[in-house]
Amino acid sequence: MSPRLRLLLQALPALALGYVVVRMLVGDVGGGTTLLDYLSIGVTQGAIYAFVALGYTMVYGIIRLINFAHGEFFMAGAFAGYFVLRDAGIERWALPQPWPVLLAYLAALLAAALVAGTLALVAEAACYRPIRKAGRVAALLTAVGLSLLLQNLARQWPAIGPTQRPWPAPRMWAAADEVPSPADAHYYELKTFTSPTGERVEREKPVVFKGATMTPAVRQRLAAEGGRNVFRKGELSRTVVDRSIVLMLAAAAVGLWFLVQRTRTGKAMRAVSEDMAAARLMGVNVDRVIAATFFLGAFLAGLGGVAYCAKYGQVDPLTGFMPGLKAFIAAVLGGIGSIPGAVVGGLFLGVSENLFAAEVSTEWKDVLAFVLLVVVLLLKPTGLMGRPYREKV
Amino acid sequence: MWTLAAEFQFSWLWVAEVLVGVALYAMLAASLNLVTGFGGMFSLGHHGFFAVGAYAAGWMASLAASVEPGSAAGWAVFAASAVFAVAASAAAGLLVGLPCLRLRGDYLAIATLAFGEIVRIVIQNTPALGGSLELNVPRLVMRPRGLAEVESFRELFLVVGVAALAVVLVVIRNIVRSAHGRAVVSVREDEIASELLGVPTTRYKVRAFVLGAAFAGLAGWYYAHYTGSIAPANFDMLVGIKILLIVVLGGLGSLTGTVLAAAVLVGLERLLQSGVFGEDLKRWMQVEYALILILVMLLRPHGLLGRFELGDLFRRRARGGRAA
Structure with a gap:
């Protein structure tokens, strides 16, 4: 490789770095995320x-x-x-x-x-x-x-x-009345039932999707089942x-x-x-x-x-x-x-x-x-x- | 390609498909053996050249989609696409070889591995080559309809494959026995010593590398026309590793060993797939395949034949000695 080409290739990282710094000062990349966000990711x-x-x-x-x-x-x-x-x-x-x-x-x-x-x-x-x-x-x-x-x-x-499995995450419980409308996240309820093999299995069932409103019928059912709470999946922040x-x-x-x-x-x-x-x-x-x-x-x-x-x-x-x-x-x-x-x-x-x-x-x-x-x-x-x-x- | 109902397994139709696979992998492994076995250059990215050849041939064939299969024009495009595929992979080999062959040992292996992945990702992001979906390769020499025609299609490609394999093997054997080949082998044995003796090592390494890439391109051409559709997933790292495995199993620097190992490995894979050993073994096939790989490496780390050719086993001078 010729020395000149080599020098050029070695200068590239410095140029890239300078560009990144300038872009970071100039502002966001679009969609409200800044280059700094990408940097931290x-x-x-x-x-x-x-x-x-x-x-x-x-x-x-x-x-x-x-x-x-x-x-x-x-x-x-x-x-x-x-x-x-x-x-x-x-x-x-x-x-x-x-x-x-x-x-x-x-x-x-x-x-x-x-x-x-x-x-x-x-x-x-x-x-x-x-x-x-x-x-x-x-x-x-x-x-x-x-x-x-x-x-x-x-x-x-x-x-x-x-199969791919979701990583276990803590759940954030809320009473049915506390769910804002429209809902700020998917909310689920936990149902237990007995499987054909006789095991007791817990399944999460969606109650209301993000952006939707919880219907009165669902509210009444949850209240009738002893004021059952719902949860949204807590991502760790x-x-x-x-x-x-x-x-x-x-x-x-x-x-x-x-x-x-x-x-x-x-x-x-x-x-x-x-x-x-x-x-x-x-x-x-x-x-x-x-x-x-x-x-x-x-x-x-x-x-x-x-x-x-x-x-x-x-x-x-x-x-x-x-x-x-x-x-x-x-x-x-x-x-x-x-x-x-x-x-x-x-x-x-x-x-x-x-x-x-x-x-x-x-x-x-x-x-x-x-x-x-x-x-x-x-x-x-x-x-x-x-x-x-x-x-x- | 065509899925076979259980009753067709072990029929001639099935055997022909297996043999086509053996010819394909023998071709790939022989070309890698020139690079790794004779040249001592450790390459993990041979599937990249295989992909370049296959896509070059597939792209050329797709330009001639309106040609009547089996006509003179069809055969002409079929042959021309072979030339194009070989040229394209040789060019890729030169492009990769010139800078990368300054690297040695593991670093060369890593750089070639990177090349193989780059080829795959570039194809995935190029819509003209079908992107991450399949690229349809139009039939040029025969469009099989019905079972009987599929059978003769496979027979035809078996003949083509064996002929191509024979060309590859003869060319490699003759090169290895020529002054060029001796120079390449001397680089493998001791690069510094051969440089001191006046062998232009880089030139010979690049030549062997480009030739190996060109033969892999020929295998790509064969594969593209046989399957009729190619996708980036057909050219992932596992393919490169499988080729290297065949080379090591057959013995670095043993051409007959390569063919034997290709037959053993592809045959074994197809037998496991066919479910002849029962459903349980079929379900666990991937696990068994990996286990066999490890066991073979542990028991015969220098391959089935080492550096010997099949014929050497019957010659006196080979007796008693084992390849180092």
Whole structure:
């Protein structure tokens, strides 16, 4: 590549940044949203990418494997969180009741992280460890196979199934008289009935749709059934979700930094990543260090899974695919193998995707990630924060 | 394409369709084997070139929608679309190869993966190519009506597929045995050493890459005309991975192994689909497929034949040795 072209390509990010700043000062993009809104969405999305990218980058840094099944660890974590929240009965609680919701979410996050981490441990012991010596291509294909296996197991497994499920959200109860007319949201009632198999099942039935008025007949029926209350589905407020995700990422990043830089395990991880054979000769238990890396990466992916699904309000067996791919790109953008790089790459990708969606087009948003990837690889093949690649002859 | 009632399974009609699939995937995998097996360039985006070829052929055929199937003009467009598909994917290969081949190992794999996805998304957003819906590819050589004609249609395409596959295999074999091929293999073995010996490594890498892309385009042409309608979903990452899987299973650098692996894998897939092992196994097919993939990788990480060709098994010098 000629030096002039290179200079031009390197000047592009600066130009883009200048443009964005100017646009932000000038005002809104349309529809009442400003570019600043897109920026904040971008930061949240980027934080989720970063959660997942950390796992990719740690595993790559230590055994040079692109762990395609990482997105499925994310999905498994999301489902674990889903079951905890659902079975904790978060849907039966009325807001405002912040503490129980917070506790339920903490439990869900913990469960998600542990389930994803355990799954990664099993996968590492069963698949990745035996294949490690057989070469990179075989290991990569094993990872792909594992990804397919987990996806399809989840689709076939009766408790999960292929359909998309709404993410459990707290309900905001109101007496029938309190529903404004026209209604400000969809309102539902909870009906219990006995299923053909003899189970008692709770179903939510819509009472009045958003913008419609509750008819007197419905009001009378509800009053006749003992003044039954109706509810609207409480979304956790967007800003609360967004801010907790970003805070969680900050906490995780600090924790991870501490773990890698200041503990014995972290030291061992850095040693194995530097030179596996030498680390083994120095008495480092390489297998255990690699297992710990997988566990830690998947632990973070599990947290990311709950965050992602809470933000987008649904979960299904293919949940992990697109975020996994994007997070992988983020990891490469930041410099695969570099922990700060994963955070920077994730945020960079999330922000630039959303700014692109705001300014250019939403349909071509997905292309942007891949084009960015190619451009960064060509300009700086080891990523934004990666160490320069040295060749030993 | 046509869904078959249960009674047609294992009929010649069904077998012909399976064999067409084997020829298609053998072609794709052989072209990737030139890039990955002989050239040592790890590509995860081969389905991108497959898509470029298929859409180039499909687009050209859709321009000739009024041509009578089976007429001389139909055959002419059929042949011309092959040339066009090959040229288009070779051009795409050059476009991707020139910048990306400066990357090595995993980075090249990632860049090619990005290319494959870009192709898919571009097609999805181009209305002239059918967008995310199907692009209808008009029949040029025969429009099958009724069961008997479907059968002869498949027989015809089986012949075309085997011929195309033979061309691809012979060309690759001859190239690998030529001075060009030796240079490509030397780059795989040790890029720095071969550069020091005066081999223009980048030039040979790009040539092998472009040729691999061109053959994938030929496979795309074949696929487009056989199915009669193509959609972006037919060219997702799983296809690229399946091609790579066949290459690894057949052994990096083994052409006969590639054909064998394509037959094993496509055959296995179709058998699972057919429900011959019972409904339960059919329902769990995707899970079993993934399990088999993992098991094969764990048990034979270097493929069925390694670097050997099928013929080597009967030769004395190959005995006792295993590919590294």
